[in-house]
Amino acid sequence: MSLSSLFRTEGDRGQMTGSTTVDPGGAQHAVTVVDVAKQFGAVQALDRVSLTMEAGEFLAVLGPSGCGKTTLLRCLAGFERIDAGRIALGGRAVALPGIHLPPHRRHVTVVPQEGALFPHLSVADNVGFGLDGSGTGRRGARGARRAGRVEECLEMVGLAGMGARMPHELSGGQQQRVALARALAPRPPLVLLDEPFSALDASLRTELRADVRTALREAGATAILVTHDQGEALSMADRVAVMCDGRIRQVGTPEEVYARPEDAWVATFVGEADLVELPHGQGGPGSVATGLGPVLMTQGRADASHLVVRPEQVRLVPETSTDAPEWAVATTVRSVDFHGHDALVTLGLPDGGVARARTGATPPHPGERVLAWVEGSCRAVPSGDA
Missing domain, CATH: 2.40.50.140 (Nucleic acid-binding proteins)
Structure with a gap:
């Protein structure tokens, strides 16, 4: 099958359209990454990275600073173009070399390190922004559905009844909960969490990890957590992908990665x-x-x-x-x-x-x-x- 039959282009060659694009590999995993490479100048940020995820799975990408984990997240979200390989979401190819589905067409949501809430919008409108791209309420049946979904997501993250508050009235942990609710609101096929607990104190991180994991399970969301914190990855994820120097060294359940490391580097990085x-x-x-x-x-x-x-x-x-x-x-x-x-x-x-x-x-x-x-x-x- 030729590339021209896989994609319909709009404008330049870097834009892909529609939801009918199929993964050229034919796989129907929620996430498929095959031999993806990304280079910045002389730095090989990603070196033939491959992994797959099933729907509803929670994967932690664990590695030291500079290992390529955030670059992988940005490639999945569409913020970076890949140099080689293939990325497919739900059986739909979104990236090949020279062909790039832009972020807004991937329907992927990102929870950044610091919630990045809109300070002029209420909690409810911040969450609602993920539904309709605006910070204003809607009237009629559509508005009722929107409001119901907003409250459902706030309840899911433990903030029921707090929709009228403004971001500055919330603690750091509460702001991260709002960011997660906003990410879950449109029921995206993939939620990407970019070290969302790094700015929080230790006790709050522990509490929020458990609540975030519960919320993702209740939502049935497929999620990828990027972190350098071994405890975070092992305690939250269904599987852990350990990265070093742009490569995935091992993928397995937390128990497998800890008890049966592939090599000495993985053994010393994942725990003492x-x-x-x-x-x-x-x-x-x-x-x-x-x-x-x-x-x-x-x-x-x-x-x-x-x-x-x-x-x-x-x-x-x-x-x-x-x-x-x-x-x-x-x-x-x-x-x-x-x-x-x-x-x-x-x-x-x-x-x-x-x-x-x-x-x-x-x-x-x-x-x-x-x-x-x-x-x-x-x-x-x-x-x-x-």
Whole structure:
């Protein structure tokens, strides 16, 4: 099938029309991204990125600053043109090299980092703007439907009855809820959330994450969250796509990405992890000698070079305790990072190395001698440098 038969053009070649455009790959996923590339000068922001999403799914794109996650979001929204590859939404192609459906024809909504509400419009009119592109109410049956949808969305985000307020009368968290309600109001095929909690304090972020996740579920929305916060991604998403240097390193459920990382980079970025270098050729299952004593290794990839030890797998007891197994190692507590509900304890090992253990709210003190060992099995992974 030729490109000319896939698209009807209006004006220049960069505009696509109508809702009849089909995905040339024939896939009917809610979101399809195939080998998408985007370059800014000498910087390769996206390097052959591919992923798919089903309707109603919540995907978190997780990665450090500059990894390309926001560029991917902007390409999906239509704010950036792709250099290569293909993007389709609901089976309809919206981007190919040289052919670009503009943002307003994609029916995708974006929740930015800071709500970006219209300060001169009420909460209700801000939400209604997502329905009819204006900040004014409507009369008659259409106006009643509009008002009903606005109130429904406000109730969905926990702001029922607050439609008459102005943005400056709301807290930061409430403003983000209004921005989400505005995004959900037109029932878009895709909602894009660009680090929407980054400007909020820690306690408010935790509360708002849960409420946003509930609202998206109730709306049945397909959503992509862009974030650099591992806890945010793991706690909210159905699946997580981990990005680095313009590439997706791994896609999986939060449990898969955390427990079965593809490589050492993913393991250390998604949560804390200590890496134990493996003897050359020892990538299969079995016991491995480490500074924390013998560790049971699960089967990893054939090119595995490191063992991933999570701090919560490291057990500690006082050096005088009789509760430790015979293979426990005597170590010294170097430092303690106390977080209230738990603590991250850094240990000095007899071989000169260090390891970390996660304890409860009453950790040992720096300088204290403790017995340490690894409980459970650990995954063998390649370095991830390639």
